[in-house]
Amino acid sequence: MDRRNFLKTAGVACATAAGARSAAADTQEHKPEEFIGVLVDTTRCIGCRSCEVACAMAHNMPVPDPKTDGALEAVRTTSETAWTVVNRFDTDAGEVFVKKQCMHCWQPACAAACLTNAMKKTETGPVIWQSDKCMGCRYCMISCPFDIPKCEYDHWNPRIQKCNLCWERLQEGQRPACVTSCPTDALTFGTKRELMEIARKRIYTNPDKYVHKIYGEFEAGGTGWLYLSAVPFEQIGFRTDLGTTPYPEYTRDFLYAVPVVFFGLPALLYGLSQLTDRDGSGTGPDPKVVAETTDHQAAH
């Protein structure tokens, strides 16, 4: 991490600490929850796409047939009918398979963008979508740096579709469907704190096998899903130019300024209007009177 990023992260950490103090009252009520996530070790993934099948079955979406559909031939994105997809990349280190889905950001752009909080960051970390609140404005799609939320354009009542980290299964005490279906332990489920320790340990014990970076540690302010790779992340379809700033921070200055403007500007405008009030009537000029006088001038 370079110096600039370090300073930014430190600043965010301070801000979080300050916020935590005020939130302390709430968290004392119930057991403090830690954000959970999944660690993806791309060196272990064999591209069997069991996770895609499990995901589709868990969420009533069309189930792909990995044996026959040949979907690995092209690089795909997630879609309104596939919350997760596995892609194949030909890299310096040979074939690499990468699972793609919602990253479940620490501070999600989509949730900050949502004007009805339909897109919601839950206490334990999964970012979920609530159909009764959503008005379908798709500002979440504009804002998400990973281009994850998808819209059902061909339906009269479209839903926004994206991975919800199996929110319904988590509440029943189960792990996400993709994690349980993975035959090679490429996916590890846990709290981010635990996952970071596991990921670091793997890098330290196999320093030549992995690139010394954990994607998702700081990207876009840190994400719930973390990735390990044997090749630079640019080669396996990741954007490495997203920065470490949480995306809601980009609108912070503007939103903070709004109440300030609302206090200051009306006072300034009213004050100006009184300063320019030559006849001392206190109100503005009556355009009705003007209409009559100009007409009068026109008549002559």
Place this chain on the structure above:
Amino acid sequence: MESFTYVNIFETKGLEYILLICFLILFVFFVRYMNATEKRT
């Protein structure tokens, strides 16, 4: 990948201040240009 390098976020400030001075000077000329007819008549 990750590196520990110095990034000067104020690198372009010098140029920006030069532009600012240019703007102020040009603004005077711009307004004088527009108002030229008013003086003549």
Place this chain on the structure above:
Amino acid sequence: MSATHTSPPVQGTFRFIWNEMKPRPPFWTPFNMISIPIIVVGMVILVYRFIYGLGSVTNLNQDYAWGVWKGFNVITGVAFAGGAYALCFTVYVMRLEKYKPIIRVTVLNGFLAYVFYAGALILELGRPWNILNPIIGNDFGYNSVLFLVAWHFLLYIIAQFLEVSPVVAEWLDAKKAYRVLYAMTLGLVVFGITLSFLHQSGLGALFLMAKPKIHPLWFSEFIPILFFVSSIFAGISLVIVEGTLSGRYLKEHIGIPEAQSRAILFGLAKGAAIASFAYYFFKLLLFLHEGHWDLLGTGWGLWYLVEVFGLTLLPCLLFALGYRHRSLGIVQTAAWLSLLGVLINRLNVSLIAFNWESVNRYYPTWMEIVVSLTVVLVEVWVFRWFVTRMNFYPRPRAARAHTADGVPAARLVETA
């Protein structure tokens, strides 16, 4: 006004309004002939859209969540409506008498622009029946810029409606209502200018989180300021263009003396020149700050230069030239160019340079364009209805809602 005409009987008022709703001859004008088929087709497309979904008529895809209805009608349309707050500031806050004759019509224009262009947002909502959620608190997503913009649209439409309402009261000859409504004007103006400042910049702030998607030549953390400043001269340019068009096609309804209308026009041109001059230097400053010199040689760089020089600096200089030589033609050209420049700027940020690396490029379908035009044309129809029936312009004597001896037109209909 004679004291006997206090308030006409309710029945008479309704009959008066009914009569006023009817179109007035000449009906078969070129504008009507062209606009009616477009509006009809647009309506049919909209019915289809609400039954079969957005995908059935638009080319929206997963990379381009917002199309021309947002990019053109909402984002550009609202910028063009900036003239209302700019002129309200001039007339009510700075009290410049000169612009009084056009203040009513400009506020009307702003009101209708918001009703139709901010209203066009509904067309692109996937689930428009949930539109009241951020208003009724299901939930208040106050963490969102769009929440702010939505509330501001709503409040601004109400404020503008109340600002327009004295003219409606005058039309209905409701004198008491006129006095009450008129007394609120200054407060509404102050409130409205504040709202405008915040949502004009808010429309830009919508794109702050799209940082990795917008081409670096167009993205800036100062987009909100750019959007606000450009809405000033875009709004003024629209007032100039609108004034020119109504001067030609609604001549018999406008009683502004030639000399005064020229003075207003050149005053506006000067204001637009200064605002766009400042805006041009804003663009230069941000370019220097970002320092993407290497990108200028690319196709995107050329397109950027077209916007900055051809559609920002050129109209600015033309405004100055037109003002200096008091040339109506040059000022009008500058106003059209300036509007084009702001249109291109808004489309660049929201559509063209948005997701510029995407392979799923978005091109609107003919149906999207027809609906976009429908929104504009219906607005023009409604605008024409208002200005030909109420005193939005200083009226020439013959066309006044009140006849020379003070008998309101409503009464004449009633007795006829």
